[in-house]
Amino acid sequence: MTNPGSSHCGSCAGIALATPQPIDNPPGQPAIAYRTGVHATFKASLLARLSSPALPALAGLTRRDDADFSVALCDGLACLLDVLTFYQERIANECLLRTATERRSILELGRLIGYQLAPGVAAATHLAFELREVPGDAAQAPDPVTIPAGTRVQSVAGQDEQAQTFETVEAIEARVEWNALRVRTETPWQPQAGDTELWLSGAAVRLAPGDALLIVGAERLADPGSERWDIRVLTEVEADPENARTRLRWEQPLGSIYPPVAPAAAGVEVHVFRQRAALFGHNAPDPNLFGNADSNLAELIDTRSSPWHWEDFALDPDALDLDPDNPRITAGSWIALVSNVLGRGRAGLPGYTELYRAARVAHLTRSDFGLSAKVTRIRPDTDENLTAKRFDLRRTLVLAESESLAPAPRPVVAPVYGARLRLARRTEGLRPGRAIALGGPRQRLRIAPHVAGLVLAGDDGTTMPLAAGDELSLLAAPERLAGGKALALEPDAFDAAVGDAAVVLRLTLLDRGGRTGRLEARGSQVRLAAVGEDDPPVTEIAFIATDPTAVVHERDHTVLRLAEPLANVYARAELRINANCAAATHGETVAEIVGSGDAQVANARLALRQGPLTFVSASTPSGRRAALALRANDLLWEEVPSLYERGPIERVFALAIDEQGRARLRFGDGVEGARLPGGDHNVRAVYRKGLGLAGNLPPGRLTTLLSRPLGVSGVTNPAPATGGEDPETEAQARDNAPLTVRTLDRAVSVRDYRDFARAFAGIAKAHALWLAHGPARGLFITVAGERGAAVPEGSDTYRFLRAALTRYGDPALALRLASFxxxxxxxxxxxxxxxxxxxxxxxxxxxxxxxxxxxxxxxxxxxxxxxxxxxxxxxxxxxxxxxxxxxxxxxxxxxxxxxxxxxxxxxxxxxxxxxxxxxxxxxxxxxxxxxxx
The missing domain is CATH 3.10.330 (Vcp-like ATPase; Chain A, domain 2)
Incomplete structure (x- = not known):
């Protein structure tokens, strides 16, 4: 600035220098001041120099009007200096990361610390292929087909969108029978102690409450003295015509606690007793009522005066005569004798009960005890407990005419969740590590009748009262509360807990309005409910665990153990599993001749003609790798971060993305890295192009097959395509570049883990916290994707980030990673x-x-x-x-x-x-x- 000195008369005005101006830059400014002057100050300083006593040779230039040549020369020089200082200031700003505005400047500044502007990342997903079925059983389809890597699928473009191309990145074996695998929905019925129900095949079984049911097996056939059989009186008969089956229920559980007797286990048969009969003689008149000419009325009334009894009026162990006769009773059928003594019965039967098998059967007329009737005479297979003391002719009830029933498999209705899947049938060919797609509606729960007072505690802090009949969807695996702790429940255990008043459940639920919350209720207060037609399906990708025991083939079923528990709780009957899944990423393959090699050129440079070059997620410090394979003279060259300290014969190259987004390749000089060999068009590349946020697609959008492998009829993406990221902006680079020198490609402190995750491809924000104690002790990291996208556990971004944190951090550290x-x-x-x-x-x-x-x-x-x-x-x-x-x-x-x-x-x-x-x-x-x- 101009300083007139101490003179107040103005006589010295115009002779002081106005340049160079002082430069003062407070911290935190978006741009720095670096100019030493502008046109006016430069001109003023030049004119002042004309009057300076230090330059006596200029003393003769006394004119100061702009028309003078000297003044005009000073004016022109001031213009030149104004322009120079303007660009000098711009150059100075471009030398600082915060103030640089040109992408090239930020790119070069980042390279000084080994940082490359993120070129973006391709979105990734899994594609579920459907194979063309042949008429008849899918299991009889042709041999498995191979869906090769590079199979192209295009999205259906939405409003103001462009169709995006994805390619599979792995070859998979596919089979027709894997199109829609089902989990086990029924299991062979085998009586267990405590059972109170079974299912029969058919909906017209002619049964009703009160009928007596026999469950017997080979143990009783082999040993007439065996007690491993059960007779129960039905309390409920529920037909299921849709599935051609009938459910039977009784009150007394199977088996016996005292004495301890288990139900039948081998060769189990189910029979119903169609007839309730009596033993011949049950209605014989009292002989004391018979009179003669000498009898008087008092003797006839008071039978104590003459205690007459019918001769042989007792049960014959070798010949049980049933009244009335029943021609449908044949040899080999079962009968049961019930003592018919009130107050001594069990299992719905009045009195002591014993089971016998008809060894021989005859149909004859018997006259005895003052009676004559047709009877069915049965010779039992054993005389165990066949005594007149146990079975009186008058009181004994006979259950006869046993009819064999066909037990149906027991329906499995428990919801599907957790890390274990039992398929409906034996499925060959599945291997550990394979991806599978699951889809179906969530399991619904209904509040039981006559239940009141339940409250759903919403995640938003509000509460919602629930009434009997309200239906909600299960969002997470149910838990059992015991001793103040929440315990995990397996699906079968949860099914058993529903309806049990002794069990307290903690349930994470979703109502029809979209509100989520938790409910604590007794098992008797909730019921499993059927899904509705308007229930939307949910989908996810799961992975079979990688160890050899993850796939187990039983006689009739295949059991899969998953790497992680399922994210959803599915209704079992509606769940479908597609095992024809292949990983795919955004981008399409390009093959081109990059150029010609010249061994005389050190550090040769070539560029790819098409772009943007696809980068996919990887467990590297940057979280990405280029989808590029480069060959010179048909020999593969390896991409490296830098040529520094590379050997003179190593076939390596460095890849960089310039400010225009083009991929440029730099080769060695023969000292650090090998030179390109000479040849005509001998440098070839196969790479993929395409990446960015445009590839982040919702489920069900990738449905157009551009490549059609033999036998493939359809395709879709069951899970969203996630992880896509646009090339890094200048503002993002200013924030991210310093992270590389903080972490130096490793994670030690909590802040290191946060910064490492933040700099990872596909991650926009990260938060890290050390939990010092409790069951969650360890490091808890929260991450968010680009533009607020979630980072699902099954996504490539999630898996590769977790692998990178383990690889470049402490592998023994308890680490939990979650989406925000x-x-x-x-x-x-x-x-x-x-x-x-x-x-x-x-x-x-x-x-x-x-x-x-x-x-x-x-x-x-x-x-x-x-x-x-x-x-x-x-x-x-x-x-x-x-x-x-x-x-x-x-x-x-x-x-x-x-x-x-x-x-x-x-x-x-x-x-x-x-x-x-x-x-x-x-x-x-x-x-x-x-x-x-």
Whole structure:
């Protein structure tokens, strides 16, 4: 700046220098000041030099008007200096990461510390192929077919979208029978102690409550003295015509506790007794009532005076005469004698019961005890307990005419969840590590009749009362509460717990309105419910575990053990599994001649003609690798991060993406890395092109086969394509470049793990917390994908990030990785627009500013929102004169409650079951702007 000195008369004005101007740059500025002057100050300094006593040779240049040649020369030189300092300042700004605006500058600055601007990542998913079925049984289809790597599938473009091409990255064996595998929905019936029901084949079995059922096996046939049989009286008969079966129920469980007797186990048969008969003589008259000419009335009335009895009026162990005669009783059929003594019975039968098998059967007429009738005479297979003391002729009940029934397999209705799948039949060919696609509706639960007082504790902090008959969907595996702890329940155990009043369940549920929460209820208060036609299916990709025991073939079934528990709880009957799954990524293959090699050229450089080059997720420190195979003279060359310290004969090259997104290849000089061999068009590349957010597609969008392997009739993506990332922007590079020198491709501290995850391809934000104690002790990392996308556990990004953290961190560290919890808030503003401003322009600008300030890119985990922050953002918009916050509340809060400050949750170190960190953003659809008059 000009300094006139101490003179106040002005006589020395114009002779002081105005340049160079001092440079002062406070910290945190978006751009630095680096100019030593501008045109005016440079001209003033040059004119002052004309009058300087230090330059006496210029003393004769006394004119100061612009028409003078000397002044014009100074003016031209000032223009030159103005331009030079302008560009010098721009160059200075381009030398600093924060102030650089040119992508090339940021790219080169990053390379100084070994950082390459992220070129983007291709989205990844799994494709489920459907093979063309032949008429008849799918198991009789032709031999397995191979779906090769590189099979191309295109998406169905939505509104304002372009179709995206995906390719499989692995070859798989596919079979028709794997199109829609089912889990076991029934199991062979085998009586167990405690059973109170069984199923019969057929819906017209002519049974009713009160009928007597016999369950007997080979043990009783081999040993007439065996007690391993059960007779039960039916209490319920429920026909299921749709599945051609009938359910029978009884009250007394099978088996006996005292004395301990198990039900039949081998060669089990089920019979129903169609006849209830009596023993011949049951209705014989009392002989004491017979009189003669000498008998008087008193003797006939008082039988004690003459205790007459019928001769041989007792049960004959070798000949049981049944009254009435029944021609349907044949040799080999079963009969049961019941003592018919009230107060001594069990299993619904009045008195002691014994089972016999008819060794011989005769149909004859018997006259005895003053009676004459046709009877069925049975010779039993044993005389065990056949005594008159146990079975009186008058009181004994005979269960006869046994009819064999066909037991049906026991239906398995337990929901499907966890890490174990038992398929409906034996399925050959499945291998450990294979991906499978599961799809079907969630299991529904119904509140039992006459139940009241249950409350669903919503995840949003609200409560919702439940009434009998309400139906909800299971979101997560159910748990059992015991001793204040939540215990895992296997599906069969959960099925048994439903209806049991002694069991307390903890259930994670989803209501029809989309609200989620937890319910604690007794097993008797809930029922499994059938899914509705409007229940939407959910899908996921699961992986069979990699160890050799993950696939077990039983006689009739195949059992799969999964690498991770299922994310959903499926209704068993509707679940379908597709095992014809192959990994696929965004991009299509290109084969081209890159150029010609020349051994005389050191550090030869070539470029790929098409782009963008596809990068896929990998367990590297950067989280990506190029889908590129380069050959010179048909020999494969390897991509390396740098040629530094590479051997002179190593066939390696370095890959870099320039500021225009082109892939450039640099080869060695014969000292560090081999030179390209000479040849004409001898450098060839096979690579893939295509990546970015456009590849992040929802389920069911990849349905067009561009390649059609033999036998393949259809394809889809059961799970969303995730992990796609656009090339890194300049703003993102400023944040990410320093992370590489913090972590140096390793993770040691908690901050290292956070920074490592943050710099990983496909990850936009990360939060790390050390949990020092409790069952969750270890490192808990929350991550979010690009533009707020979730990072599902089965995605490539998730798997590769976890593998990289283990590889470049502490492999013994207990590490938990989770996708973030997305939360939104509603905002309502009353805005006063300045009189001179156009409201039609101000209000959209205000909405855009709020969306940017409270959008995903601008917020962080655990960052809250306050009224003063909202007002400050709104007031920064030109044309806004005043603003009043009328509504500020979280979207997941049902009740309209104004809050001066909203909070986002983050896991705390004392939590036994920490939840992922929340990221609170503005719900654009819930932004209301009202203009004040």
């Amino acid at each position: 919890c997305a939360a939104t808030f509603r905002l309502g503003l009353a805005v006063k627009v300045a009189d001179a401003a156009d409201a039609d322009l101000v209000l959209p600008a205000l909405a855009a500013r709020l969306g940017a300030a409270f959008g995903f890119a601008a917020r962080d985990f655990g960052q809250g929102v306050s009224v003063d922050e909202v007002v400050a953002v709104a007031q920064s918009v030109a044309g806004v004169a005043a603003v009043h916050v009328a509504e500020l509340q979280r979207s997941d809060v049902a009740e309209p409650v104004f809050a001066a400050r909203l909070f986002a949750e983050v896991p705390r170190s004392g939590d036994d079951s920490p939840r992922p960190a929340e990221l609170l953003t503005l719900d654009d659809a819930a932004l209301a702007l009202e203009q004040l008059p």
